[in-house]
Amino acid sequence: MIRVSKSSGIPASLTTTRAYDGEDVKRQLLQDQHDKCYICERVGVTDFEIEHRRSKECCPELRQDWNNLFLSCRYCNGKKLQNFDNTLDPLSVNIEDEIEQNIDYENKKAVFIPKNVTESHSETVKLLDRVFNGTGNLRKIKEERFFEYFLSVMNRFQGLLINYLGDATLDNENAVRDELAIDKEFLGFKYWVIKNNTFLEATFGNCIIWNKA
Ligand SMILES: [Zn+2]
Known part of the structure; x- marks a missing residue:
C-alpha cells in the first residue's frame, strides 16, 4: 500500500445524481490509481468496486465524498467492509x-x-x-x-x-x-x-x- 494522488476534478455524477458509483467515478479512479486496487496494489482486476474508506455505515455523510472514494478489488473490499473505518488516509499520508x-x-x-x-x-x-x-x-x-x-x-x-x-x-x-x-x-x-x-x-x-x- 502506498500514497495515492487523486485528480482535483470531481466526477460530475457525484454532484448531479445520488449515485457514488457512476461510470465517470470508476473511470477517474482507475486513471488516478493507475488501474490498481489501493489496498493490495494488484493491477487490472476486473472485479473492482468503489470502496468507501470510511464506510457508509459509519459516515453516511461521506457517501458521495470524492476524497472518501477509492477503487479496490472485491477481495480487499470483502476483507475491509465496515470493520476498518479509521485506516490511514492514502491521500494525505505516505x-x-x-x-x-x-x-x-x-x-x-x-x-x-x-x-x-x-x-x-x-x-x-x-x-x-x-x-x-x-x-x-x-x-x-x-x-x-x-x-x-x-x-x-x-x-x-x-x-x-x-x-x-x-x-x-x-x-x-x-x-x-x-x-x-x-x-x-x-x-x-x-x-x-x-x-x-x-x-x-x-x-x-x-x-x-x-x-x-
Ligand atoms: Zn485489492
Missing part, C-alpha cells in the same frame, strides 16, 4: 513510509511494521495483515492464491535485483526501474527492499518517490 512492508519467507507471511503508534496505524496494519496473510491460522483457498501470486511478482523483482547486483549493466538497471514505475504492483513492498539496502537505495532511491507531495 503509507509506504508509515508502514514497513516486508516478507518473512521462512514463515510465508507478509510483515507490517507501523512507524508510529496511532489507532489509524494499527488499523491499517490489521487490514493489510488480513489481506496478505488471511483471516485464520491457515489461509483459505482464495487467500492462498492471492499470496502465491504476490510471491511470484516479488520473486521476479528479487531476480531482477540479483541480476543487477551481479552485473550492473544499463539494461539490468532499467529492468529494475521498470518494476518500480507507478503502475506496477506491490510498490509498498518493493520500496522497503530498496530502502533496506544502502547500495540499492543509492541507485534506485530516486524512482521510489511516486505520489509524495
Whole structure:
C-alpha cells in the first residue's frame, strides 16, 4: 500500500445524481490509481468496486465524498467492509513510509511494521495483515492464491535485483526501474527492499518517490 494522488476534478455524477458509483467515478479512479486496487496494489482486476474508506455505515455523510472514494478489488473490499473505518488516509499520508512492508519467507507471511503508534496505524496494519496473510491460522483457498501470486511478482523483482547486483549493466538497471514505475504492483513492498539496502537505495532511491507531495 502506498500514497495515492487523486485528480482535483470531481466526477460530475457525484454532484448531479445520488449515485457514488457512476461510470465517470470508476473511470477517474482507475486513471488516478493507475488501474490498481489501493489496498493490495494488484493491477487490472476486473472485479473492482468503489470502496468507501470510511464506510457508509459509519459516515453516511461521506457517501458521495470524492476524497472518501477509492477503487479496490472485491477481495480487499470483502476483507475491509465496515470493520476498518479509521485506516490511514492514502491521500494525505505516505503509507509506504508509515508502514514497513516486508516478507518473512521462512514463515510465508507478509510483515507490517507501523512507524508510529496511532489507532489509524494499527488499523491499517490489521487490514493489510488480513489481506496478505488471511483471516485464520491457515489461509483459505482464495487467500492462498492471492499470496502465491504476490510471491511470484516479488520473486521476479528479487531476480531482477540479483541480476543487477551481479552485473550492473544499463539494461539490468532499467529492468529494475521498470518494476518500480507507478503502475506496477506491490510498490509498498518493493520500496522497503530498496530502502533496506544502502547500495540499492543509492541507485534506485530516486524512482521510489511516486505520489509524495
Ligand atoms: Zn485489492
